Amino acid sequence: MAFYRKELYVFEQDRSVKATIRSYTENDFEGLIRIQQESFPPPFPSELWWNEEQLSNHVRLFPEGALCVEIEGELAASITGLRVNFDPAHADHTWEEMTDGGYIRNHDPNGNTLYIVDISARPAYRKLGLGKWLMMSMYEVVVQLKLVRLLGGGRLPGYHKYADTMPAEVYVRHVLDGKLKDPVMTFLLRCGRTPVKLVENYLEDKESHNYAMLMEWRNPFIQQRG
Template sequence: MVRKKLIVYLDRKPTEIVIRNYTLFDLEDMIAIQRASFPPPFPSELWWNEEQLREHVTRFPEGALCAEMEGRLIGSMTGLRVSDGQLEGSHTWEGITDRGYIRNHDPNGSTLYVVDVCVVPEMRKAGIGKWLMQSMYEVVVHLHLKRLLGGGRMPGYHRLAKTVSAEDYLTGVAIGEYNDPVISFLLRCGRMPVGVMPNYLEDEESCNNAALMEWKNPFYNE
């Protein structure tokens, strides 16, 4: 299980945080992260619910990470293990994550699939998301998995969708022709583009597309 202390800088002020696994004792605080990150008019029924979180910490506790500062949860990242067979063909976020319940978690799966990454708004410039991602890479290495994989939103794509394909937009972000707040962040975290997943989730800004992004375990030996 994960527990480590880090110093991050918020407004040039060093602040100690802890990255650890979230547990059944953190359910209310995990929902509070969602509430702060996605306020109305975002529908509250799309926040994590207790049943989903209980599934996370019982089915795959290693993939249930949170960031804590002064006793308050300020971010989280969740994943599940999936097999190559589950990834054949096209998939949606709802299908590959079982609508966030991860009841399709495969204990023998060689890919850690990202369900969600979330950081409260006031801490988004402190690098919390990048540290959560790095910590999940460490989980991949520790469990001797092949890779980390996940679909990233493409919120800048709607501005160019009439003239640029989603695939060309992703390539353009990767070579610096375009900037996208989510895809550029994932690239800075070491994730590499695999392709575009159409109809991945309802997302007007991304025109319902997602960029499939992976991080390969450099220590993996099949």
């Protein structure tokens, strides 16, 4: 088990801020739950925030996939993943199925893919680009563990504005072509993720009409497909 830690400067325009990206531990649980509370305020149901059982599983079953950002002693953002075996020929799945509802009891130590369960940043820190830094850090985990890919389903929260005028397939094509911007899909594209498949009924989400775009980052040191 290797714990992750690096220090760097992040920027809000020209203002630099020192940050630490590291593995989270049991001592961070209160701060991690606070990230969820601030990232998903009511009417988002509080029972869907992280609970201590889920967080305990994250640090026990796959600590390499449990990272946070600390700024001036405060937890500002977090990302969580697990290892799964993914077959691109059978790509359809739900978030609940792939992540065990966030409990990751289905974590496979021999899985070929790092699957993203969640990424969250407190609103006060969102201009610092922490989400992209966390995603880049997970790419480093993929390389370190010699996995094939990082994978995850990206919500399409901008789709509800266009659902009456175009199918989801057209919406994502417009986002890929730069004709439209989606808060999540565009962010993931800027992080280097590439589309795999549009998935229906991925997660109950009115804004996305329950769609998600499955997107990956492939390990550049592993050339085989699959």
